[in-house]
Amino acid sequence: MFSAFRRHKILWFTLLLCLLFGLLYVSSLSPGQRWREPNPVLATAPAQAGLLLPVSRHLAFSPRPAETFTFPIAVGGTGPTMPLYAGGLHYPLYCGYLQQGITQPQPDNQAGWGIALYNDNGSLSGYSKDCQHPTQLYFYVLDSTGQLATYQGGAIAADSLLLRLELGTINRFFYYIIMPISTAEYGSQQGASEWNGKLIYQFHGGVGIGYRQGHLSTTRLIRDRQEELRSGFAILSSSVNKTSHTYNFLLAEDTARRVKRQFVSLYGAPEYTLGIGGSGGGIAQYLLLQNSEDLLDGGIALYSYPDMLSQTLYALDCDLLHNYYYFNASDKQHWRQGVNRQLLEGLSYSSDSSSKYSAQISLAQLLSGLWPSPMYGASQCLNAWVGLSSLVHNPQQGRLKRFVRDELLSQVNWSYWADLHSLFGTDEQGVAHSLWDNQGVQYGLQALKSGALSVADFIEVNAAVGSWRPQSKMQAEQIFYDPVTDSPMLLSVFGKHNITPLQRISTAEPVAARYRANLHATERAYRYGQLFLGMTNKPIIDLRHYLDPKLDMHHLQPSFSARQRLKLRNGHADNQLIWVSHPDYTPLPEALALMDQWLTQAAKPSQAQDQCFTSEGSVIAKGGNVWQPDGQCAAVYPTLSNSRLQAGAPEHGLMFHCALISVADAISRGDYLPAQMQGYQAELEAIFPAGVCDYSQRDQALPADLDFVY
Template identity: 55%
Template sequence: MRLLKWLLLLGLVLALILMWPRSEIPASFFEPHPVLAVPPERAGELLQVDDFIGRTPRPLDTYSYPIPLGEVGPSTPLFSGPKQYPFYCAWHQMGIEPPLVDNDQGYGVAIYTDDGVLPGYSKDCLHPSRLLWYRLSQDGTVAAYQGGALADDELLLRAELGTIQRYFYLLVMPVRADEFPLRTGQSQWNEKLIYQFHGGVGIGFRQGELRIERLLRNRASQLRQGYAVVSSSANRTSHSYHFLRAEEVARQVKQHFISLYGEPEMTIGIGGSGGGIAQYLLAQNAPGLLDAAIAQYSYPDMLSQVLYALDCDLLHNYYYFTADDKSFWQDWQHRQWIEGLSTVPDQQVRYQREISAIQLLSGIKPTPMDGATQCINAWFGLSSMVHNPHQGRLRPFVSAKLLQSTHWSYWEDLVDIYGRDQHGFAHSLWDNVGVPYGLQALRTGQLSPQQFIELNARIGSWLPQHQMQPERARFLPVWDTPIWLSAFGRHNMAPLKMSEAGIKVAPRYRANRDAVERAYRYGQLFVGELSIPVLDLRHYLDPVLDMHHLQPSFMARERLAKRGNDQWQRIWVSHPDYTPESEAFAAVVAWVRDGEAPAAASDRCFAADGQVIASGDDVWQQDGLCRQTYPVLSNSRQQAGAPSHGLLLQCALMPIEQALARGDFGAVDMTPWLNELDQLFPDGICDYQQPDLAYPLDWRYEED
């Protein structure tokens, strides 16, 4: 009966493919107002960094702040690199009028009047600054305000919206009703400023939007206390992870605010996920921009998570398609040995039916998984979105011609920093040469030597950027629903080849070392250079397979400790039913004001009812109560023997014989498999006792 069900499913999938054998993206998948063409100019300079970006002076900003109402802010980058094109405008997502026309040559998006006249095009998405007014009720309701009396529980908010460096900026100030409609009233300001950062995963090429009413609701408590709030769509990582660009915009947004209202007593950052990353990196790269940070659900940087996140689809391809014993890998516990991330027995794998269908199409009996893992439920598809230059986001926002000629990847977004290869593609910094996947499981006897050999022979790597292809899909008419014919981007993985030892081996990928070194120097990696209070705050989400797992908080701590800066970070973890945000603000304000960490800012963990489970210097030690309550897990690189700080993109290599002699395989005698190991690791195996090969030589400290 079960076999019949799978055969029927296979027949259905084949029928769909035969009925609709087209792979082109239908017109309705294009976002409204697409970018039609790009201009030849790319004004803007890239900061030249020889040492480290945090010690590199920035050029003087000669713009005369404040930005006059009705005019646009500065739009040519001073130090974050040339303007990026294509650049997709987001006025329709903001619900405001179109941007200013800036050319009649067809560059950018077409701008039409209400009666359908085409006066021109906008390549830079510029908007004049204007004031918006809102009333905020005690229950969190936000409504537009046009004058008149306020209810007793209502707070009046003035918001200024415009563009700086082509991105939207927002200044929010609590005011009295008698300060309407003035621009500069600030009687309710407590002289403290919040810089709101936002998360998400983006690859650039878009202006992005600000969700103003959501921001006002999220910051309602602080606004009622008199805080001012600023933000920018450049500081939302669902648009871009280019943190030099994000820094330049943040500097100018803050400078504009100061020119209107004066220097704040302190500036506190807050934001989750990518918004947490932004605070770690901007605190490191731009001293003085922030005075304290509340980094929620954070990673220390984007590259550290990409390193192991891009392993996930390679592992999935092995489990489902190239392993000899596929049934072994459908047990969630077995996968956890390799992946290190959280696993649960009572959840279903995302897209399990689609995966099974593609297995059938490949002539493989479906092997549904028993349980689920974070590696698949949280990271599925990341390889297509950030790594594949021909894929990016599914819904395109440029013309069909530009869709084909632009490289859509995280790497391309930072090409001015990372550089291009000989084929014209941005360097990928992902690297897995020499990585012995599953080494810890081999040492503990969970994997046999044969299983370890097969895993490392077949996991392979991602193809070079110029060899990658778009995801294989067909679109159903009417609904425009994609039917995926490729799983995990497996057609973009290095193919298996027969080695001299008679085993199938897929080659690994080596990143460009100069590009990785530039990532270090330009502050795209968090190296622990930081001297402001950081409260690393998160819910414990490992059991629900959310990508915001706990271990990255301790990655950041280890890096800070290596530089002697770990006194600046505190880690707070709570049950998902409780968010100690108000306590966090109170703690960092006291920390900045008094110049030392108060007792209320100590490491701690919280229960669902808000009670502090434990606090103090030892609660996150191995036997500490917080660590026992909220266990810290691992990732695929740690499971391969890499250091837990994760600051190792390109490992030093050593001969297999040296690894055997040093005991890197533990008590397992791998001598009988020496020939196979040499075929798997022809250039050597990772020596994790050495620092990153691309780590700048002039940065080396004695403790490295």
Template identity: 45%
Template sequence: MITAEVVMGKKTGFIFLITLILGAILVAVFRYYPHHDEASTRQINAIAQPNANTLLNFTPHVSNVPRPAESFEFPIALGETGPMTNLYSGPNQYPFFCMTQESELGQPLVDNQQGLGIPVYSGEQVIGYSKDCSLPSQLFYFTLIEQGGSFSAVRLNEETARSHHSSPLFRVEQGTINRFIYTLVMPISRQEVGNRQGQSQWNKKLIYQFNGGSGIGYRQGRQKATRVMTRQAQQLLDGYAVISSSGNKTSYTYNMLLAEDTARRVKRQFVSLYGEPLYTVGIGGSGGGLAQYLIGQNSQGILDGLIPLYSYPDMITQTTYALDCDLLNNYFTFRADNPKAWRDWERRRLIEGLNAINEFPQKAGFLQPLNQLMAGFAPSFPDGNSECINGYFGLSAFINNPRQGFLRPFFSDEVIAQTRWSYWQDLKHIFGTDEQGFGKSTWDNVGVQYGLNALREGHISFDEFIHINHHIGGWKPQSEMRQEEIALPLGTRIPIWLTLWGNHNITKASDGPASRHSGSIPAMEQAYRSGQVFIGKVDLPIIDARHYLENELDMHHMSASFYSRVRIAQHKGHSDNHVIWVAHKDHNPTTAAFAAMDTWLLTMKQNPQLSAAAAKPVSLQDTCFNEDGSIYAAGSSVFDGQWNNKPQGQCQSRFPMFSTSRIQAGGGWAGDLFKCALVSVETAIEKGWYLPFNARAHLDILKKTFPEGVCDYTGRDVGRPSDL
């Protein structure tokens, strides 16, 4: 007779065999993986030292502080280089990897002979080095060709451009400003070829294109003219001019002060050539959306209207719940007393807040049995997936681990060893450093009661609630973090992101609960003051648009639009300048958003006394769209729901929204709290925070689990300066 135990034993044995095979494959792959000592001939082997440079005084908030007068004479002459040092955002960062070749612009100019930065070649001979990646400003000509509903940008030589008749023509200028690659795209006639300032086809409206991604600095970034053009092809055909910079792509930095400094100068280069536009509207998704929120909040004179796509309010408050993801994944995989209970992925959603779906495949699911086996657990393949994994896997290491975020083969082993690779280090001149030179972190989870809402609603037991909070722990101090790696049979160690959920960088329970991580209050205060946090202080027209992607476990969750709305309403008392559009993934509302924004901005131009809220067209409302582009519902209440404690609206019903781990722990929907004020467990019980669950009978175990107290989400953020 075949028993269940025999079946399970065979299944485990099969998984064990597959895991060993995967391990062997990884060993083989790693042997051919480009090690740092085998890296390209463009590798950085020595780090330059930055000169002192102006850093804006942020007190009380960057939006209240005037910017210094421009010190560089614009426009940059053709054949000359733009400024290599920013105007007011602090010292240059080194190492800094040049990416002009990746942008199809050739090698950067030599700026030293001391071996600093990347080598510059003539043939096979090194003729010098470039630490600041400068390029002379130069002109190119392109046309746009449509085929099958998509556009491609084709470069033309000057002679061909002069005789070009059949399709639109564009002049592109590229060079470097603040060490980043800038791009200006202007629609022109063929008679204007060779005339740098010709603009007869321009409609006098300007688009600043922002782009997203996750970055921690140390790279110039790639910017191809073809990519800038195809992203805004329809708008270029409609007569808009488009400008952008690799410094405004968050794949390369989330330093929003540097991003603002760079955007201001890129626009100044444009205006010095072509004059002031009627208006400048921002466009960009993900990090390119939050950059608009922050530049629109922090500064004047750059943007007049915002079209953030797939946006968050900012990067830094996103890390609050994003860095919970691997803590929770680590708990569910390695620390839970009953792991089978958490193989129901919809139960995980009760704790994580973000969506999770049973039987949804994981791209890197093979890593789970591999890590379990090496950790002494019975291996199992995951039978579901979550946004925490599908959207955020690897980001905790890249953003938070100073030993992890380098990008090989750009840097030698010596440079890697000397550099601390993290988001916090990218902003060290703003946030400050600790005694060991590590950039101070704002992330904090002291007193967070993970799964509190699920306990109150009866979805998890009290024992499960206690076990999660006893064992989840926190991220270790940066000085104690190690690069992720995995030990395979025969002792082989592979130093790539294979230590599942960074478990060796997470604190463990010993005599008491696993210790939590306490963030730096001075760093939090500086994050607020320097404008890295969106506090809702924006009066510009905003159309926040996104596709509905929750069912795909995409990291661009719909709720992020409402964090922004809550913050705007908290700051201004209303959010009438903020419109939210959510569309079925097969309908792109961007062209309609440009048309609506054009009407809105022209109304303000014609009536300068009107605020953005007063000038908003009556027809422009919160809206959700069907697959064919038709409107499913529109109006002031269509997105009502849990986030504003109102009955569910039509769009909220059509496109359900999820939350975050901190909301599930009792936090608010603004998501802008770094460090909660703490109260005793006794006080929390008296205030009824556990009801209808009777917590009074469990006072002792709660006090042992939360020895420092629990979060009071009715209070202010301890990290927020009181004068804001």
């Protein structure tokens, strides 16, 4: 009787909700006005071809071409538009001048491409597709309390600092040069009497898919580096070196080289150039230290991953697993427990936290005719990574906050893959190849072998979890815009409509298909330096707060993934230090002082060791063994896992296109022991007709000449 009552309750809820959304449907046909950027791109210009650096082995071994632009850029002049070797120009590009708080860019066409530009009287003056700005100088006073004010001449307090900011565009992105100066140098682009001869290149993070010029907050840039500026450092940066705007690290390198060339042409070569930055800004340092011998001399990578690509493997698994828990699992109550989800996800969970978007997920379940099954507590896989599949992976979606007019939405592929299509290539439909792959991945294998996951659950999750549809078959998200607040709400939670459905094969239980990525595209990602292979001996301090309990995406394991790659490449990881601290304390001053000593003396200081810190800043432990399984730092700040490690993949994380072994051979070889799987061979073969991952072999997309040697 209760069951019948619950079915009727679900039916009435569903009917009422459908009526509600039907009445409001007209208001949700297009993105809400508050979710648009001002002065959007009106039309997309034709792409312009440019030189893409030929790479035969690896980017690190490919000589960069001679510079074709004459530096320095004078005040009032404009920097180069076309990259030197990072490929041509693709569109649209949304200009970031409004967010930057400066005058509009120069007009470069009358064909209606890009954004509209207006005269002071409101009349149309032209359009900008490339967002070019003339180089300008700005002067600021930073007082002893950290307050920043515009400087227009005159005396300043003895404990205040006078700064010159040079701002312009290079390769269509904003560049920034911040230099401490004397009052005698006010008004001039020249003069470096207060410079200590050392450079810091600032990188920034975020998740981006290109198509934006972006901007940096000048105020934040100065305040974040105020102690270094007071010590005489000069600071360089560019909006392309913020991964909120793009993860194209070939373009990021091309631009950073030119920004540094502008600096050197004005002030001379620095003693050293130190990278600093967090999250995607940490990724940039790992990759640029590897790919380019003469750009950076060392790096302080905060909250880092070794690269973006290898994180997408498990990050894009999260929505697949959520879709399974909430929509496909036969026992949804079982998966409400965070400890059970962790067997598959590997990432952290908390019984004391609340899951994000739980009401939205419950609504989606109701609309599908299911009674809601909200999670007890919360997991990092949900709270940190949910929705990445929409932003990064779905070419029909991209950012919710639009910067083009509606007519252009269907004309552009909005994905991380599309932004790097010149490297990854495109399929027959002209859509960029995705490098994400889960063919043969046995989710929860390690938990099965330990006895924590039942055979029945192991088989069901692997049969039902499915995969992402090919890029050319993906559809835009189903979004409702609240007519009151005009804010968006995803109805297609977890990208459910873009996940392969369960299909019955012969008389076997239903199985959802898996996806095999294009091997050649992944091989090009390796050769073009978009993946960290451990190919550097330059010093890196990998510094982070311990955020796993907070369910933050910046978890600890990627530090050790990078370390493993260094060891496999070089036989050691002596150039990498891993420092982990309680979130209440940031040992950045210590890291900067140590790195200054390391780079100045061109030798590793004796005190350069792994360590971990308390909330008050005291050192818990220091030395070569603190991160061993029985080490003191590992005990205080334990390293967790991810879905691919839980499936048996190697710790280094470079496994896009695994070698396959038949289920029969895997059982015969003992891959499941102590679990006895002989009686389940037919079921596993229905799920994995091409075979399961053989992690004793290297990634099949990793070129043999770049394979690890240790």
